[in-house]
Amino acid sequence: MTAEAPPTVTGTSETAIVDSSPDGMTLGWDEAAEHLFGYSFEEVLGRPLTAFFVQEQNEMVLLLMDKARRNETSTGHPAVGLRRDGTEIEVALTVAPTKDANGKVTGLSTMIRQHSSIPEDPGKTTATLLRRIEELEQRTLEIDLLNEMGDFLQSCSKAEEAYAVITEMGGRLFPDDSGALFVLNESKNLVERVAFWGDTPTEDVFSPESCWALRRGKTHTMVDRSSVLLCAHIGELVGECICTPLIAHGDKLGIMQLRTADSRATGKIGVQSTLQHGRELASSFSERIAIALSNLQLRESLRATSIRDPVTGLYNRRYLEETLERELHRAARSGGSVGVIMCDVDGFKELNDAYGHPAGDEVLRDLGRFLQTNIRDEDLACRYGGDEFALILPDASFTITLERSQRLCEAVKEMDLNGGGRELGPISLSFGTAAFPRDGLASAKLIGAADSALYRAKSLGKDQVVGSKALNRNGDSQSLGRRSASDTELDLRVAVEKGELRLHFQPIVDLRDASVVATEALVRWEHPQRGLIGPQEFIPFAEMDGTIREIDKWVLREACRQTAEWKATLPSAAGLKVSVNLAASELGDPRFIEDLVGCMEETGLDPGALLLEISENDLMGEAEANLAQLQNLKNLGVELAVDNFGTGYSSLNYLGRFPIDYLKIDTTSTQSISADQPAPPVVEAMVRMGEALELKTVPVGLELVEQSVAARELGCELGQGYYFHKPQSSEQMASLLS
Secondary structure (H helix, E strand, O other): OOOOOOOEEOOOOOEEEEEEOOOOEEEEEOHHHHHHHOOOHHHHOOOEHHHHEOHHHHHHHHHHHHHHHOOOOEEEEEEEEEOOOOOEEEEEEEEEEEEOOOOOEEEEEEEEEEOOOOOOOHHHHHHHHHHHHHHHHHHHHHHHHHHHHHHHHHHOOOHHHHHHHHHHHHHHHOOOEEEEEEEEOOOOOOEEEEEEEOOOOOOOEEOHHHOHHHHHOOOEEEOOOOOOOOOHHHOOOOOOEEEEEEEEOOEEEEEEEEEEOOOOOOOOOOOOOOHHHHHHHHHHHHHHHHHHHHHHHHHHHHHHHHHEOOOOOOEOHHHHHHHHHHHHHHHHHHOOOEEEEEEEEOOHHHHHHHHOHHHHHHHHHHHHHHHHHOOOOOOEEEEEEOOEEEEEEEOOOHHHHHHHHHHHHHHHHHOOEEEOOEEEEOOOEEEEEEEEOOOOOOHHHHHHHHHHHHHHHHHOOOOOEEEOOOEOOOOOEOOHHHOOHHHHHHHHHHHHHHOOEEEEEEEEEEOOOOOEEEEEEEEEEEEOOOEEEOHHHOHHHHHHHOOHHHHHHHHHHHHHHHHHHHHHHOHHHOOOEEEEEOOHHHHOOOOHHHHHHHHHHHHOOOHHHEEEEEEHHHHHHOHHHHHHHHHHHHHHOOEEEEEEEOOOOOOHHHHHHOOOOEEEEOHHHHOOOOOOOOOOHHHHHHHHHHHHOOOEEEEEOOOOHHHHHHHHHHOOOEEEOOOOOOOEEHHHHHHHHO
């Protein structure tokens, strides 16, 4: 008995095109294929080509695919297709390779023609398939070019580079057309040409209202010169023109415009076979450009934010310090000089109190513009912090730096300042100056020298220009160490009696938002002849002659008094703590507890707002005795910290027993943090030790943004260093807290 043949579907000729990967996985499925086999595109995507033919012919289909992968085309091969409903259909297969610009096979194109009673010309079939293959290869080339352009654009660091890339790639994607890129200016009231290829556009700039594409946010195609919907900015329409808006993240950035280069053109954009494809390619081109330009603008904005002060628009302290380092290296190589000027506003706190902070900000903005206008192009002005400004003067000697400071000091008095809608009248500035190599070879030394000179200018009655003291032949500032010890000791006793000691305060900040949570009190000596002197120059003498006890008592009392005053008068300082260094001699002095209690009662400072710091070496010197004294201090309610942690040899046993609250990681350890090594093993070990002992770790000496970020990521909540704030006078600190 003969088996019944399976049903077949016959009818009129219909040709389907199926695109697939080199291994035969379906990627493209046209309408004719949907009609012929009954599957939608979604149903066949990713399925093997063999799935659409009877099982007995799988080997034959695989053979045709293999020949195509070897760059051979098989034409008109008979086969039996398998429809979705299970019925079979007689077809003829033509399988050909699709290739990229280098001739490499990137996929397969299969033409499936249903048999009909009317024979079809084989030559016509082959020509149709070849046209289809040519179109696929062209689109593959276009995709490659778009991807290449995207890679280049993402690597651009400035807009001019991006415009050059767009010009190059636009000419390659649309070789038969003229094109131009127009972007909106910052005020969004004009569209400006920034790139073009082919014929030069007639317009350089136009109003966004004259472009339908920008107004509607959609591609606008113009082929009829008599239409009322022509964009007003294109001038005379010759051939065809497409305007495609550049839109990224919902923002309109500009337009990409394409015109047929040949006036005899029939209205087709580029080498594309259909108008629709030309629009699609133009849209893809514009989308990539818009995203790249938006990202570039964001990067430029972030960079500007990272180096600019948001109030004045001047460079910030970080950028100034980086620039000063570069200028010093350059000057050292060439044997040149570099001037540094520090200046601040006289009476700025009173101005803020009288007119409010918005008026104060207006004054700072006006001063920023004043400084920028009154310096040379090669000079650099920055806002250093608060009301303090800094200037770098390349190739300026100390004498020239002094002269320019004097000119600025006089010129600022002629400014008419306004704030809060009111005239504020004239103001004055105080200036401190220094120069490389006269006052130091390192940036921190130069800035410190200029800042000390500024402090002397303020103490001499303000509205002054004061130069730093010259270096001695050892490269250090004029030091008390070169004078006799007896003279120094005599001066020290007088300093305490006459009230020449000063406190500066260095903020300790919350690393999450850089808010000030505490300050460390640091003593300075305002010497009548030598100006402001750091503790390293006079404390050793104080320890020798016994005046150290009086100095320590004064520091503790003044730090508590000042902090209590800030907490009572400044709402933002309500939770402020103050940190005071405790010497080994004080820790072992039985009178210290009594002195501390008296200080608390006299100043009214809550003990919980006081943090006492003991160096690691002092703490471990008499560990058992110190343990009892620390417990007595803790019973009073004060907090305790181990200072310079990492420089000594702490016993883990004692660290666990001492009633301490903080570990302050020493500057040397902190400086080992860098972009290349964000978590040095020693620093990470200290942080983990603090966590294990339930102590807060505070890295000291943070000078770079990567050090701050790394410390926060290691788990540190607090930090201290020049990256955030240098030591401040009490007036500067009050302004910062305000």
